[in-house]
Ligand code: KIV
């Protein structure tokens with residue numbers, strides 16, 4: 001491609017700080033299990049992320065365990081643990097990352113008047129003292145300390161400069177200036193970095209970092225503007241998941257810098273051919289669908305529908321494509337899959353689609369594929385994607401669907417006969433409901449008692465045709481936390497049951513009050 005890879009000599013390096021496992025996982029319904037977090041961390045390391053923010057160790061025992069395990073296994077990237085400006089937080093973060101090859105403590109405190117006055121009830125001088133104390137404590141535990149001034153974009157520049165100077169003097173090696181509420185515009189954000197770097201006397205002793213939220217849809221634009229203003233670290237998440245409208249999307253930042261290297265002469269260490277794989281891994285781990293028209297990794301990102309575009313593409317690829325699908329790990333294939341396709345073809349199809357499965361996972365996915373191909377004439381890429389995503393997401397589940405029979409129709413009552421495998425033990429239940437889905441969910445609840453509330457139920461067809469698989473998303477809420485599960489099957493009731501179980505398994509894995517063995 002001529003557009004992608006225009007080379008500019010001596011490009012500056014921008015560090016990619018991935019916070020999918022912290023800010024990303026923090027968003028409602030995006031919770032990942034311990035094993036899923038490890039898988040995502042491995043993927044981030046393999047793709048070349050410089051810093052992996054693995055979690056918020058003080059937040060829960062589960063977070064602490066995940067950060068420690070990631071710190072111990074990741075050999076290349078720096079592993080960061082988040083801490084508030086509180087001594088116990090910093091000690092816990094230090095403990096969690098202590099086995100990392102390259103440990104970092106990331107500590108933050110609010111700097112804006114609105115946060116100081118209403119949330120912290122502290123004066124500016126008190127916050128400066130807190131910065132000195134907490135950054136010093138972190139620096140006594142690790143050499144690599146990042147300090148963030150929360151709500152930096154709504155902080156008067158004079159005070160922000162004083163806070164930054166204080167943090168660097170206390171030993172912070174990275175200074176992050178977040179647009180916590182997604183309020184800034186690119187010009188403002190660029191100017192803020194420029195001003196702070198020019199005015200703070202010890203600014204040359206730290207790397208500056210951008211951290212943007214997407215409330216106005218400006219997170220990526222703001223991150224790139226920050227780089228122009230002198231930031232050399234960008235904090236982002238796969239698929240842009242994160243609090244509220246999300247964080248800046250890693251894949252968009254990486255590809256914007258790569259495709260428009262002519263006007264933004266900066267390099268990242270990311271192997272972009274991993275982007276699609278990482279997007280799928282995160283989407284299936286947190287059961288968050290990727291919107292179809294999402295830049296870079298959306299299903300339609302490289303689809304050309306209109307006649308004029310298709311005509312142009314047939315004549316020359318660059319007429320309507322500014323980067324190749326292959327450059328982000330999407331490979332088109334003409335391999336048609338059906339019930340006669342063998343293991344080798346299935347394996348090759350999966351790797352073309354960007355999946356890297358272990359032997360057991362592959363075998364499991366192949367068995368499911370064969371079962372689907374027996375029921376469905378044409379197995380499309382989307383079918384395989386739904387099947388493998390489900391396979392990956394349910395690999396560590398304690399509660400599994402064995403069989404489901406539902407009596408539905410105009411003559412009620414609707415009735416579900418359900419068999420589950422709970423930790424290797426087969427249990428069965430029959431239940432009625434106000435409609436077939438209610439009956440199925442009632443049967444599940446009888447076998448796996450819980451207090452979670454159904455917050456969202458969504459169904460869509462994976463492909464066209466009346467034999468298409470139905471993909472169901474279920475969100476369950478319990479005690480202010482939410483988990484999401486997805487299931488796919490040609491039978492909508494079966495996929496509903498799978499999705500419900502997937503969400504329940506996440507609650508079980510989190511140690512919530514779900515009684516996975518209560519069917520005795
Ligand atoms: O958005 C934010 O300000 C944060 C900080 C903890 C860095 O996520």
Ligand code: ZN
Pocket residue numbers: 023178180211213243
């Ligand atoms: Zn954030």
